[in-house]
Amino acid sequence: MTAKADAVIIGGGVHGCSIAYHLAKKGWKNVILLEKGTLACGATGRSVAGIRHQFGTEINIRLAKESVKRMERLEEELDYPESIELMQNGYLMLSYSAEELELFRCNRDLQKSLDPDNQTEILTPEQAADLVPGLNLEGLYGASFNRQDGHASPFHVTQAYADAAKRLGVDIRTGVEVTDIKKDGSHVTGVVTGKGEEISAPVVIAAAGAYTKPLGEMLGLEIPVIPERHQVAVTEPLEMFLGIMVISFAHGAYFKQTPHGSLLLGVGDPEREVKDFNERSSWQFLYDVFEKTTFHLPALREANVIRQWAGLYDMTPDSQGILGKTEVEGFYINTGWSGHGFQLAPAVGQVMAEIVSGEKPFIDVSCMHLERFERGELIPEPACV
Amino acid sequence: MEEDTIICRCEDLTLADIRKTIKSGHQNPQVIKRLTRCGMGPCQGSTCRELLLKEVASAAGKSVGELEMTTYRPPTKPIKIKSMLGADKDDS
Numbered sequence A: 001m002t003a004k005a006d007a008v009i010i011g012g013g014v015h016g017c018s019i020a021y022h023l024a025k026k027g028w029k030n031v032i033l034l035e036k037g038t039l040a041c042g043a044t045g046r047s048v049a050g051i052r053h054q055f056g057t058e059i060n061i062r063l064a065k066e067s068v069k070r071m072e073r074l075e076e077e078l079d080y081p082e083s084i085e086l087m088q089n090g091y092l093m094l095s096y097s098a099e100e101l102e103l104f105r106c107n108r109d110l111q112k113s114l115d116p117d118n119q120t121e122i123l124t125p126e127q128a129a130d131l132v133p134g135l136n137l138e139g140l141y142g143a144s145f146n147r148q149d150g151h152a153s154p155f156h157v158t159q160a161y162a163d164a165a166k167r168l169g170v171d172i173r174t175g176v177e178v179t180d181i182k183k184d185g186s187h188v189t190g191v192v193t194g195k196g197e198e199i200s201a202p203v204v205i206a207a208a209g210a211y212t213k214p215l216g217e218m219l220g221l222e223i224p225v226i227p228e229r230h231q232v233a234v235t236e237p238l239e240m241f242l243g244i245m246v247i248s249f250a251h252g253a254y255f256k257q258t259p260h261g262s263l264l265l266g267v268g269d270p271e272r273e274v275k276d277f278n279e280r281s282s283w284q285f286l287y288d289v290f291e292k293t294t295f296h297l298p299a300l301r302e303a304n305v306i307r308q309w310a311g312l313y314d315m316t317p318d319s320q321g322i323l324g325k326t327e328v329e330g331f332y333i334n335t336g337w338s339g340h341g342f343q344l345a346p347a348v349g350q351v352m353a354e355i356v357s358g359e360k361p362f363i364d365v366s367c368m369h370l371e372r373f374e375r376g377e378l379i380p381e382p383a384c385v
Numbered sequence B: 001m002e003e004d005t006i007i008c009r010c011e012d013l014t015l016a017d018i019r020k021t022i023k024s025g026h027q028n029p030q031v032i033k034r035l036t037r038c039g040m041g042p043c044q045g046s047t048c049r050e051l052l053l054k055e056v057a058s059a060a061g062k063s064v065g066e067l068e069m070t071t072y073r074p075p076t077k078p079i080k081i082k083s084m085l086g087a088d089k090d091d092s
Helices: A015-025 A059-070 A074-078 A098-114 A124-133 A154-167 A209-217 A282-298 A298-302 A341-354 B015-023 B027-038 B048-060
Strands: A002-004 A007-010 A030-037 A093-097 A122-123 A143-145 A172-174 A178-184 A187-193 A196-200 A202-204 A226-235 A245-248 A255-256 A263-268 A304-315 A322-325 A331-335 B006-008
Touching: A007 A187, A007 B027, A015 A030, A015 A154, A015 A331, A015 A341, A030 A154, A059 A098, A059 A341, A093 A098, A093 A124, A093 A341, A098 A122, A098 A143, A098 B048, A122 A124, A124 A143, A154 A172, A154 A341, A154 B027, A187 A202, A202 A209, A209 A226, A209 A304, A209 A331, A226 A282, A245 A282, A255 A282, A255 A298, A263 A282, A263 A322, A282 A298, A282 A304, A322 A341, A331 A341, B015 B027, B015 B048, B027 B048
Parallel strands: A002 A196, A007 A030, A007 A202, A030 A172, A093 A245, A202 A331
Antiparallel strands: A093 A143, A122 A143, A178 A187, A187 A196, A226 A263, A226 A304, A245 A255, A255 A263, A322 A331
């Protein structure tokens, strides 16, 4: 059976759903979104979902500013009846060396040069401790902090975009895997699903995180994205004591307390982690995360951990997203966010919708093109873990 | 009665909460868990998983066996963080 669509989006994470919404909002009529599992079941739902202005490259600073602004009123924009659980009390980046603190200063200066309203400030260890009760000051040089940053629920943000897209006519199909992408000459012509259905479409957009690489291979494209497992442990709900998100690049660790009271403790192990699609959690991770987070917050020793999970970063050689068209006409990609993608989806969804519609995007993302790897035009993002 | 019947004791969810989520279009237990937290508490859904599945099955007109089960997440029982500190990873 062959169905027809004006555009097919592959991936029901926050990016796919944001693109779907923004395309429909622009007036695209026949858009189908295919997700092989359930919405937000991959990297989106497994992320700790931090939101921040504090980046170190111009492109991410611009995308982040616009995205945070939209997160602030997302429920209203998308007419979502639930809460996206946005906590906007700040995001603290701990620094454990003079060089790192200098980098944070440079990042702050860049942020302020691009946005006079930017609130990022450099804090002393004592000022950081005021924000995080019980913070261990050992080895701490200082921190970067922005009070307008925070975190949200990745499930609700994704659901909000999906519901709004559906109301505008997007056909969202879960449990449908794409097994092949077809092209005729240099133009994409459609996709084949695991259910044997063919959907012909002049536009196909892949927003499937690390799984975008195998999708590209179906068209003979090499997309340099590799999966890297990160894991999260969750404590029982504790009395609210931590209003902000905290990250330490030096330890590869990050944590936040959700409005519900649980602490989410995340750690990656890029050095030793096998780069495959393993999304299962491991007991070894618990040793690692307990050691690291009790270093930062010794009082956590007494807390109970009740659950753990794992998810995949979609890493690129410069830890920077890949956006836009490819050499296969009509085939667009949005991937490679390397662990900081969730928060940028509001702005990136609109940018992608504009690119696909042949318009000039409201934020210039041309530096994020796929060909930068061949040309050696990398744009390394220093502020990520 | 719906308002008073607790389905998930850890997360304090009532039958009415679950039915409202089903009614808004969700018939996958995994999705309902993620949106409501049903089964995410310290007991890991040991009571509510069955109740949730039954409720979804009856709304969807399916048998419980046809539904996608929610994931059992380790650790099965809560672990005190300090109980694993200082242990030798390789000596197990």
